[in-house]
Amino acid sequence: xxxxxxxxxxxxxxxxxxxxxxxxxxxxxxxxxxxxxxxxxxxxxxxxxxxxxxxxxxxxxxxxxxxxxxxxxxxxxxxxxxxxxxxxxxxxxxxxxxxxxxxxxxxxxxxxxxxxxxxxxxxxxxxxxxxxxxxxxxxxxxxxxxxxxxxxxxxxxxxxxxxxxxxxxxxxxxxxxxxxxxxxxxxxxxxxxxxxxxxxxxxxxxxxxxxxxxxxxxxxxxxxxxxxxxxxxxxxxxxx
Amino acid sequence: xxxxxxxxxxxxxxxxxxxxxxxxxxxxxxxxxxxxxxxxxxxxxxxxxxxxxxxxxxxxxxxxxxxxxxxxxxxxxxxxxxxxxxxxxxxxxxxxxxxxxxxxxxxxxxxxxxxxxxxxxxxxxxxxxxxxxxxxxxxxxxxxxxxxxxxxxxxxxxxxxxxxxxxxxxxxxxxxxxxxxxxxxxxxxxxxxxxxxxxxxxxxxxxxxxxxxxxxxxxxxxxxxxxxxxxxxxxxxxxxxxxxxxxxxxxxxxxxxxxxxxxxxxxxxxxxxxxxxxxxxxxxxxxxxxxxxxxxxxxxxxxxxxxxxxxxxxxxxxxxxxxxxxxxxxxxxxxxxxxxxxxxxxxxxxxxxxxxxxxxxxxxxxxxxxxxxxxxxxxxxxxxxxxxxxxxxxxxxxxxxxxxxxxxxxxxxxxxxxxxxxxxxxxxxxxxxxxxxxxxxxxxxxxxxxxxxxxxxxxxxxxxxxxxxxxxxxxxxxxxxxxxxxxxxxxxxxxxxxxxxxxxxxxxxxxxxxxxxxxxxxxxxxxxxxxxxxxxxxxxxxxxxxxxxxxxxxxxxxxxxxxxxxxxxxxxxxxxxxxxxxxxxxxxxxxxxxxxxxxxxxxxxxxxxxxxxxxxxxxxxxxxxxxxxxxxxxxxxxxxxxxxxxxxxxxxxxxxxxxxxxxxxxxxxxxxxxxxxxxxxxxxxxxxxxxxxxxxxxxxxxxxxxxxxx
Numbered sequence: 036x037x038x039x040x041x042x043x044x045x046x047x048x049x050x051x052x053x054x055x056x057x058x059x060x061x062x063x064x065x066x067x068x069x070x071x072x073x074x075x076x077x078x079x080x081x082x083x084x085x086x087x088x089x090x091x092x093x094x095x096x097x098x099x100x101x102x103x104x105x106x107x108x109x110x111x112x113x114x115x116x117x118x119x120x121x122x123x124x125x126x127x128x129x130x131x132x133x134x135x136x137x138x139x140x141x142x143x144x145x146x147x148x149x150x151x152x153x154x155x156x157x158x159x160x161x162x163x164x165x166x167x168x169x170x171x172x173x174x175x176x177x178x179x180x181x182x183x184x185x186x187x188x189x190x191x192x193x194x195x196x197x198x199x200x201x202x203x204x205x206x207x208x209x210x211x212x213x214x215x216x217x218x219x220x221x222x223x224x225x226x227x228x229x230x231x232x233x234x235x236x237x238x239x240x241x242x243x244x245x246x247x248x249x250x251x252x253x254x255x256x257x258x259x260x261x262x263x264x265x266x267x268x269x270x271x272x273x274x275x
Numbered sequence: 276x277x278x279x280x281x282x283x284x285x286x287x288x289x290x291x292x293x294x295x296x297x298x299x300x301x302x303x304x305x306x307x308x309x310x311x312x313x314x315x316x317x318x319x320x321x322x323x324x325x326x327x328x329x330x331x332x333x334x335x336x337x338x339x340x341x342x343x344x345x346x347x348x349x350x351x352x353x354x355x356x357x358x359x360x361x362x363x364x365x366x367x368x369x370x371x372x373x374x375x376x377x378x379x380x381x382x383x384x385x386x387x388x389x390x391x392x393x394x395x396x397x398x399x400x401x402x403x404x405x406x407x408x409x410x411x412x413x414x415x416x417x418x419x420x421x422x423x424x425x426x427x428x429x430x431x432x433x434x435x436x437x438x439x440x441x442x443x444x445x446x447x448x449x450x451x452x453x454x455x456x457x458x459x460x461x462x463x464x465x466x467x468x469x470x471x472x473x474x475x476x477x478x479x480x481x482x483x484x485x486x487x488x489x490x491x492x493x494x495x496x497x498x499x500x501x502x503x504x505x506x507x508x509x510x511x512x513x514x515x516x517x518x519x520x521x522x523x524x525x526x527x528x529x530x531x532x533x534x535x536x537x538x539x540x541x542x543x544x545x546x547x548x549x550x551x552x553x554x555x556x557x558x559x560x561x562x563x564x565x566x567x568x569x570x571x572x573x574x575x576x577x578x579x580x581x582x583x584x585x586x587x588x589x590x591x592x593x594x595x596x597x598x599x600x601x602x603x604x605x606x607x608x609x610x611x612x613x614x615x616x617x618x619x620x621x622x623x624x625x626x627x628x629x630x631x632x633x634x635x636x637x638x639x640x641x642x643x644x645x646x647x648x649x650x651x652x653x654x655x656x657x658x659x660x661x662x663x664x665x666x667x668x669x670x671x672x673x674x675x676x677x678x679x680x681x682x683x684x685x686x687x688x689x690x691x692x693x694x695x696x697x698x699x700x701x702x703x704x705x706x707x708x709x710x711x712x713x714x715x716x717x718x719x720x721x722x723x724x725x726x727x728x729x730x731x732x733x734x735x736x737x738x739x740x741x742x743x744x745x746x747x748x749x750x751x752x753x754x755x756x757x758x759x760x761x762x763x764x765x766x767x768x769x770x771x772x773x774x775x776x777x778x779x780x781x782x783x784x785x786x787x788x789x790x791x792x793x794x795x796x797x798x799x800x801x802x803x804x805x806x807x808x809x810x811x812x813x814x815x816x817x818x819x820x821x822x823x824x825x826x827x828x829x830x831x832x833x834x835x836x837x838x839x840x841x842x843x844x845x846x847x848x849x850x851x852x853x854x855x856x857x858x859x860x861x862x863x864x865x866x867x868x869x870x871x872x873x874x875x876x877x878x879x880x881x882x883x884x885x886x887x888x889x890x891x892x893x894x895x896x897x898x899x900x901x902x903x904x905x906x907x908x909x910x911x912x913x914x915x916x917x918x919x920x921x922x923x924x925x926x927x928x929x930x931x932x933x934x935x936x937x938x939x940x941x942x943x944x945x946x947x948x949x950x951x952x953x954x955x956x957x958x959x960x961x962x963x964x965x966x967x968x969x970x971x972x973x974x975x976x977x978x979x980x981x982x983x984x985x
Contacts, residue, residue: 191439236509
């Protein structure tokens with residue numbers, strides 16, 4: 036039984052059972068309508084409720100949470116992601132995307148879009164070759180087997196989020212996707228859901244966190260979390 | 276190539292020709308400044324021209340580290356050319372900006388940009404990966420720097436060319452109305468608060484009819500040892516960064532904020548609650564912020580100081596004013612001024628004033644120091660409505676937004692005395708017939724090359740010496756902690772966190788290749804004219820020319836001599852610099868190899884200045900530096916630096932001191948000797964130049980009769 040968990044450093048953990056989630060699903064529908072949800076079927080325009088999920092669709096055992104209010108916009112996460120996966124620096128190769136407007140007011144000045152490891156991944160559904168698959172061997176991460184990728188970009192078209200959570204290598208003609216650093220050939224650390232993630236390790240602010248629990252939805256961007264604690268407060272920044 | 280892209284774009288605005296320079300031809304210079312100086316030497320035949328001459332060449336250079344994971348080494352870009360701000364000679368000079376411009380240039384496939392000539396009408400340069408175009412800027416001319424950038428973002432992203440390739444906006448470097456009107460104090464602005472502020476490059480671009488340079492890049496930067504680079508980044512984080520999660524480690528002392536291990540933005544205004552730290556590209560520890568109001572975004576340090584004390588003082592309540600007067604009455608000058616700084620009621624005027632500076636594109640330093648001069652002239656009765664310097668600025672409202680907004684617009688649009696100030700305060704003062712007098716009394720605190728005071732040459736000599744032996748306010752904080760740490764502590768009645776004995780030991784250990792001469796850090800009066808002080812200044816020039824201005828490590832985080840986060844309090848300088856460089860480039864240079872290249876670059880710069888007409892007789896401070904005892908920091912606060920007193924290392928109070936003119940002449944001779952330059956003229960000699968592979972430079976100098984004699 037999957038357990039939904041609200042993660043908020045200030046308030047501690049709060050566990051909601053799946054039934055509990057469905058109870059409030061009615062009130063959540065309006066909320067979901069504004070943004071997106073891993074169970075939203077873009078092609079049919081219908082919401083798929085959790086109990087309608089295929090019994091063999093399994094949730095990922097790893098998710099990235101980003102506290103966008105803590106983010107300093109240095110894009111070190113993007114640089115490390117590109118570096119450990121592709122061995123070069125290219126913002127378009129990063130599986131985590133940071134977008135900024137220097138003239139905008141905080142907190143809207145920075146948005147971060149990372150793969151949400153959707154419960155019902157539209158990208159996996161769309162992939163004609165099976166390159167994009169749920170890896171049961173690696174904690175159900177939705178990841179790409181590059182040797183099978185034909186470069187058709189169906190996954191990119193299918194991703195319901197703005198911006199799309201997959202990147203594309205135009206030279207090698209294949210899609211790039213967050214795999215929790217399971218396949219990070221240019222990093223000596225062990226990645227995956229039982230290991231480390233480059234962006235989490237590098238982030239100088241501690242604004243990215245790995246979790247094994249399915250996070251609460253919040254709009255169109257990434258999973259939101261508050262990782263700002265006493266030190267942040269002491270520096271004079273807001274913890275709300 | 277690893278790190279480098281392999282090509283530099285050369286743009287001739289006169290004939291619109293766009294060509295490529297192979298980076299390999301200049302690779303030995305490292306990047307940034309080294310490459311810029313070398314290209315300038317090659318391309319500009321007559322180096323004695325004005326900065327406004329179309330033949331002036333502007334270089335905008337990155338380093339192999341730009342756009343990579345090198346911490347505090349990936350975001351900065353060096354701008355060079357003949358500047359127009361310094362006086363009386365328009366020195367070949369440099370400026371430098373942060374943000375993301377250089378990174379984007381690398382992703383576009385370019386190590387740098389070289390701009391020469393002059394366009395017939397306003398243009399901007401549109402770089403989209405391989406494609407470089409000179410575009411008509413009629414719709415941009417007249418806009419402020421923020422409006423210009425937003426318009427260019429719209430144009431470049433329109434048409435969907437980039438929709439799927441990147442989520443990034445173009446990185447733009449632009450001039451505002453001030454640069455358009457050829458102000459000598461106009462800056463180049465990028466995003467909200469990144470600026471190449473010194474040198475008047477804004478005016479130089481204006482003279483070329485160049486409004487902006489925009490870059491959109493979607494390519495790769497090759498890394499020689501990707502795993503090594505990742506490992507190096509995490510090594511630096513683990514051992515040298517301050518843990519931002521640990522409340523015990525976060526503090527407000529200078530050594531908590533500066534250096535590689537520092538945290539928190541460097542701001543001289545109140546930090547609003549709703550805000551975040553914001554960092555340049557790839558930096559591990561951002562030094563500025565973005566705010567819930569959107570006002571003041573990305574500005575830092577001096578930019579935030581331009582108006583904040585005036586604002587705070589103006590809006591101080593009656594209670595604070597009374598307290599200040601009482602302190603003054605009892606001779607407590609520090610407290611009398613200090614309480615305004617720390618407890619004054621600052622308003623939004625501070626943030627907006629800085630934003631206006633960025634938007635109109637005016638150098639914060641020149642205006643910040645010049646504003647004090649204007650206020651003093653007004654108080655003296657020399658300036659105002661109907662006065663000898665006629666000016667209708669509402670000085671009775673100084674501290675309000677109204678005042679600074681009017682002043683900034685006057686300067687930008689060259690209205691009234693704004694027309695004089697657009698030439699810089701020193702030329703303005705000359706026009707007003709006051710220059711000699713005001714430089715003799717120090718009312719005009721512009722002690723070197725017509726440029727504003729940053730750190731007092733009478734007290735913190737490595738700053739003033741470095742500036743006067745070069746081309747501009749060095750703005751290199753490498754040794755500045757030696758002032759801030761003891762002084763800030765003593766102002767608060769605290770003990771400095773590290774003793775003079777220990778701090779000088781820690782610093783001097785890392786000052787290779789001069790690592791065994793601790794007297795280099797003795798700022799006592801008996802030592803400031805010595806050979807060891809010459810060695811300090813030389814070390815400083817060489818280190819900054821290579822590691823910071825060519826490889827482009829940020830001045831705010833490098834060097835890392837003293838780092839309170841490590842058990843031995845030693846920072847990563849001496850190991851870190853080359854670690855990232857070698858991982859990215861695949862080379863295997865040592866720290867000292869870098870110092871040697873820095874020395875070579877410094878020699879080339881001196882050769883350029885020599886060709887511009889430099890002679891040791893010009894190398895002098897303003898009169899007040901020799902005649903008027905220093906009143907301390909901000910003319911109020913005592914100035915402490917380490918030095919030896921009775922054989923013991925102490926923090927010595929240095930205000931009350933001037934520079935001895937004759938002894939300074941002797942020191943110059945020491946410095947020239949050390950650098951292998953002709954002590955009679957200050958010119959580089961053939962021996963020295965040939966020993967560092969610059970025989971061709973010696974040949975040129977010789978032809979012009981400007982070769983130093985051994």
